Amino acid sequence: xxxxxxxxxxxxxxAFLAAFALGVDGKKKGKGRAKWSQNxxxxxxxxxxxxxxEPSLNAAPPGSPKGHFKPIGHEDFLDSWGGEVEVLHTDxxxxxxxxKFWPRKPFLLKGWAQQSPAFKNWVSDEYVTExxxxxKAKTENKNEDRLTDYCHQVKFGEMxxxxxxxxxxxxxxxxxxxxxxxxxxxxxDKYIITQMPDEMxxxxxxxxxxxxxxxxxxxxxxNHPYMTRMYEHNLWLNYNEGLxxxxxxxxxxxxxxxxxxxxxxxxxxxxxxxxDIDHIPMWSEYYQKSTHTAMGSDDSPIDGERVDLVKxxxxxxxxxxxxxMYPGDCLYTPALSLHYVRTTGRALAVMTMFQTEERYDAQCxxxxxxxxxxxxADYDVMWSFPEEDPANLGWNMVKMGFxxxxxIYQGPLAQYAEARGGLTVKQLAGxxxxxxxxxxxxxWSSRVKVAFKGATESDKLTAEDVWQSxxxxxxxxxxxxxxxxxxRGDQEEGETVERYSLAGDGVRRYxxxxx
Numbered sequence: 001x002x003x004x005x006x007x008x009x010x011x012x013x014x015a016f017l018a019a020f021a022l023g024v025d026g027k028k029k030g031k032g033r034a035k036w037s038q039n040x041x042x043x044x045x046x047x048x049x050x051x052x053x054e055p056s057l058n059a060a061p062p063g064s065p066k067g068h069f070k071p072i073g074h075e076d077f078l079d080s081w082g083g084e085v086e087v088l089h090t091d092x093x094x095x096x097x098x099x100k101f102w103p104r105k106p107f108l109l110k111g112w113a114q115q116s117p118a119f120k121n122w123v124s125d126e127y128v129t130e131x132x133x134x135x136k137a138k139t140e141n142k143n144e145d146r147l148t149d150y151c152h153q154v155k156f157g158e159m160x161x162x163x164x165x166x167x168x169x170x171x172x173x174x175x176x177x178x179x180x181x182x183x184x185x186x187x188x189d190k191y192i193i194t195q196m197p198d199e200m201x202x203x204x205x206x207x208x209x210x211x212x213x214x215x216x217x218x219x220x221x222x223n224h225p226y227m228t229r230m231y232e233h234n235l236w237l238n239y240n241e242g243l244x245x246x247x248x249x250x251x252x253x254x255x256x257x258x259x260x261x262x263x264x265x266x267x268x269x270x271x272x273x274x275x276d277i278d279h280i281p282m283w284s285e286y287y288q289k290s291t292h293t294a295m296g297s298d299d300s301p302i303d304g305e306r307v308d309l310v311k312x313x314x315x316x317x318x319x320x321x322x323x324x325m326y327p328g329d330c331l332y333t334p335a336l337s338l339h340y341v342r343t344t345g346r347a348l349a350v351m352t353m354f355q356t357e358e359r360y361d362a363q364c365x366x367x368x369x370x371x372x373x374x375x376x377a378d379y380d381v382m383w384s385f386p387e388e389d390p391a392n393l394g395w396n397m398v399k400m401g402f403x404x405x406x407x408i409y410q411g412p413l414a415q416y417a418e419a420r421g422g423l424t425v426k427q428l429a430g431x432x433x434x435x436x437x438x439x440x441x442x443x444w445s446s447r448v449k450v451a452f453k454g455a456t457e458s459d460k461l462t463a464e465d466v467w468q469s470x471x472x473x474x475x476x477x478x479x480x481x482x483x484x485x486x487x488r489g490d491q492e493e494g495e496t497v498e499r500y501s502l503a504g505d506g507v508r509r510y511x512x513x514x515x
Contacts, residue, residue, distance in 0.1 A: 036160050038167055039303045041247045042145035046305035048243040050074065058306060065309040067316055072250075072269050072304045072340050080316060085270065085323035085331075093370045094212035094226070097332075098360035102256070104292070104334050106270055106321075109207060113260035114328035118203040122262050122348055125180050128237075133177025135386070136493055137194040138398045141170050142238065142246035146299050150283055151501040155301075168498035168508070173398070173491050176237075183239045191238035191246055191343075195385035195398050196350055201233055201376030204350050207330055208372050210258055212364035213354060218414055218467035219406070221380060226361075226369035228354050230381045231255055232400065236349040238264065248341040250280075251299035252287070253333075255353035260330040264347025268331065269304075270321045271338040279318040280338065287336065293356075294336055304340045325349075352376060355404060382406060383477075392474055393481040397491060405480035409435065413476070414466040422460030425452040435479050451475040 040046035045057055050071055060068040067076035086107045092100070101107055113119055121127050148169050151162035172190065182188045213228030221227045232255070238246055252273065259266075271280060277289050281302065286295040302312055309316055325331055333339060335356045382404065386396040394402075413431065417423045423431075429448045433440040454471030455461060466472055498508040 036147060036150075036162065036301070037303070038147050039143065039145045039247070039249065040306040041143040041245075041304070042141065042167060044143075046071070047143050047245055047247065049245075052243055065313055065316060067307060068309040069306050072307065072320070073267075073322060077316070077320065080319050082319040082321045085268070085321050087323070091207040091370075092209045093366055094209055094360075094364065095366045097209040098212065101332060102334065102360070103356070104272060104274060104337065106268075106323075106334055106337060107332050108323045108325065109209075109330040109332070111328045112207050112330045113205075113262065116203060116205045116260070116262075118200070118262055118350070119328060121203060128348075129177040129180050132197055132200055133175060133180065135176050135197040135199075136173055136396060136398070136491075137176050137179060137192045137235070137237075138400070138491075139172050139174065139179065139190040139192055139194075142189050142191050142240070144247060144249045145169070146249050146251075146283075148500050149502050155283060156281065162501070166500065168500045170496060170498050172496040173493050175493065179237070183237070184241070186241055192235060194235055195383070195400055196233040196235035196376070197386065198233075198377055198384050200235065200350075201379075204260070204376045206258065206260065206352055206374065206376055208370050208374065210256070210332075210354065211369035211372065212361050212366060213358040214361035214364075216411065216414070216467070218464055219410075224372065224374070224378070226364045226366075226372070227374075227379065228358060229406065230379045231353050231355050231404070232351075232383055233376050233379075233381055233385075234351040234353070234400070236343075236347065236351070238343055238347040240264075240344050240347070245342045245344045246347075247304060247343070248339075249299045250302055250304055250338060250340045252294070252297060252336050252338045253353075254294065254297050254335055255355055256335045256358070257333040257351055257353045258330060259325070259333065259349055259351040261325040261327055262348040262350065263327050264343060264345035264349075265327075266325040266331075266347065266349065267342040267344075268323050268325065268333075269340045270323075270333075271318050273336055273338050276318040279314040279316075281312050281315070292336060300338070304342075350376065352379065352381070355407075357404075357407065387477075388470075388474065393478040393486065397481070399481075403480045403483055405476050409476040409479055410466060410473070413472075414463040417461055417466055418463040422458070422462050424460055425449060428452055428461060432475070432479060436482060439482055447475060447478070 040057060046053060050058060058069045058071065067074065070076050088107055088109050091109055091112060145167060146169065147162065148166060150160045151166070153160055176192070179192055183190070211226045211228055215229055219229070240246055273287050274289060274292050277287055280300060282298045282300050284296070284298045286298045288294065302308065302315060307315060383399040383402055385398065387394045389395070425448065429445060432444065432448050436444060451471040451474065452461060455465045455469035494511055496510055500507070
């Protein structure tokens, strides 16, 4: 299950140091303080296949439960293996997707992305940097760890005490060309996980099985009325030398995702929370089994490379499924589907996503939707990058996880206009003023007037104007950006931000050349 290849083995730390750092003896650190360890791969000790690691890292004391300290996918977990994720060799129709797979069943679509120009062109770093190197991208550490999200909080009935030498969550922004210049260096521990620049979408054809999401009539694309309302397009770019792999935490997301692998490989493991949430600890416990809903995304304290079955014995009962994406493959990952991922090689992937509120439109022209020849650039994605126009507040801002402005603002505004036979500029200004919650000023007043004038030649704004006009769309996007405080965190190119807790009491910033 771990997947092997003929690659160089990384240098390992001495066994006694690894055992000390990871708390192999299971003792508590300090009087009354629970020992919470960071992920073994994030510490640089378990980011290679099991058979090449220092044996003490995954050795369990005598009498331990079967599978204790072993990585996800190990043969000791075969008793709870549910089989491989379903593999398809032709893309399902939208009707098949919405009635058979959505909202809980992942599947792998073999080879579909090979027809995209990106499949040929993006193999070359030179091509990527020449055409897209000038775009900004967000980067994080290759092997994910989220313990700092929970430092100084009570979880599982005890305070999460974090040691002084804890590794922070690290985020930085740089141009793609600067990233590519460094990403093959053994000391460069970053990967790109960012919004995909709109221009790149012209080279990526996506399968159409997720079309036919229901949209209000006014919001439908005139040339493609079957098009589902998409939320974000994302880009992954990573380089793993030799046997090394990068890894996620065990987590779920709030969006339905369709990823296509261009180069490299990704090994996936899935758990269905509806069936097994009672066996799997989650840090924030947002998931509601009875309704298969969640207040937000969440992750598990279980280390995917060193499963602690003494602390979390029920995890051994959780049924898991697996698959591996190779170049050209596409994968549907349902929202709220718990998963863990290992990535190998020079890995480049793209993803589009839609939110949990979307539903199947049974009146959709399924045949036309299935035959549509669309690139990612053809979709009216909710958040684009760098944005539609430099005048937009969100220009050149990586807007991952930003508010659903269509649901929060556009839909209600269109309904309001429809119910009242249109909106005057004064009424529109009054609504925006309430949305801004104290942020109203002369600039916003002028902004509303310009948007109104650009949307209609009448003295009233209609529901159709709200849905279809570019000036109103830009206004509502700007309101959503304002709601995020003008942007989420620091995104200055060339600066790295280290976060030691969500409480904000431990943040360090520095320029890349200072390290």
